[in-house]
Amino acid sequence: MRYDIETIRSLVGSDRVHRDVYIDPALFELEMERIFGRAWIYVGHESQVKKAGDYIATAIGRQPVVMSRHGDGTIHVLFNRCGHRGAKVVGDREGNVRFFRCCYHGWTFRTDGSLLAVPVRRGYEGTSFDQSDPRYGMMKVPRVAAYRGFVFASLSEEGPDLACYLGDARSSIDDMVDRSPDGALEVVGGCFRVVFRANWKIFLENLNDTMHPMVVHESSVKAGEIWATEHLPDGAPDPLPVRFTRNNGFPYAFWEKLTLKAHANGHSFMGGIFPPRRADPVFMEYLAAMEKAYGKERTEAILAVDRHNTIFYPNVSFQSGYQQVRIIRPLAVDRTQMDVYAFRLKGAPDEFYKHTLVYSNVVNSPSSIVMPDDHEAYNRVQEGLTTQGSDWVSLQRDAGRDRGDGEWASATGTSELPMRNQYRSWVRYMAREA
């Protein structure tokens, strides 16, 4: 089916979404062009390319790209394509090179993408080939910008600049970086690449969905509760794996009171479910490092921020409390890969960093004790939506009660405001208004 603008608009109501948005491959193709081809897409963190010649290979939408550190210290995002016959130049996921070399005919490229050399140059004498033309190099993606070490790129020449695009939601990136006593983050080795059989937007919706944890995660909530009952004396603080599982089972009253904020361009965040201040000795050591770096007052202000998942539409989610970044990589209309990176807060005690690792393993690893039930739900939504049961997905919870303009607060912490906000942006991109 071909989609004209009016048809696209008709797929999204103020409180509902048509099922074709999740299951039609033609709409997925349009999303790759109009959303992933236009928006600012998170690519990687500067600590992944520390030294000159360092690179990582990733993708924007479905297009392979390389993020590299050039000799002059600048970071570049290049299409992973040889300027000669089009072969993907970089085959590995990461590494360090003096220059990139295509495996096919040996063309070489500097780490800023410019063409370095072509074997037997005289063959091009008198032809239209022009060594200085960037098209014969590895082309730079149209726009690249970073915010506090996080590198984004856009495949579109036009559009708002990154700071404007992130808007006030960028305070969640500040929250992540400010928690480092040195004000800097460093990526942890390894990456979880978890695949599920559902449309990318179903995951995005789930990130600020506060009515699912107590239902979907019942099995891991019980695992934490039962383990604690069997092993801990009354009143003992929960060990981290117990906290990371059983907190999902907080009563509805807790989630109702949670903060939910939606921002322009589809971004949103939810309030925290793991209090950032704790009483254990490891936290106290961390607190001392923070106060030494920032002073008492500023430290108080940093730690007063309490957020769980922040979504930057359309492809990345930050969990600032435990330094997790989840990148969405749409593979097909019904298949998505999530790349999960953990970060170390520079200047924080080693033991404090280990809490990040525990979170990574309990929550975000492919063998997470929490995530399989999420993925089961995503996969079932994808399958359920292929039926003719109804054409519409409901996003009605607290609809009509969102307050604000350009930045919205929900009536309750269990509102479906974040999803409605995502579809406000979806329509703008898909109808070519953004």
Next chain:
Amino acid sequence: MIDGREIEQFLYREAMLLDDKNWAEWLALYTEDCFYWVPSVVGQKDPIETVSLYADDRMRLEMRAIRLAQPRAFSQDFPTRMSHVVGNVMRDPDGGRGQDGGLAPDADLVVRSSVHILEFRREEQRLFGGTQRHWLRRVGGSWKIALKRIDLLNCDAPMEVVQLFL
């Protein structure tokens, strides 16, 4: 003198308990201070500088077993099935040197073996495989696992969730 056949039987028994999903008896093969480690990159040095697919102490292993027993573990609505084949069992030629992730478990013997794990759930069969190492401690009259490390061939591949023990 260590009886090689006894060690083989011990590993086969572990495989059987995993296939049977007899988590209680499987956990009884492990020491109280055990660690169960599945690296996420080839040649991973430790479970600290790099994230791991599994980096479980006994508590986390027990929590997994409790979860799998819950009637509302939705992702087990169609329960996962597994079949383990263990072979090439030998005393680790390097005594596990450089492989213990810096955990330095108290062990009397390090055994290296190959493992192939066939997994099925709902509509898809998957194959995992690689090299596993067991750091074994003699406790009373029997062997216990102080550390198990499994280096999967596809440790860094994009994969769907893995729910059971490998």
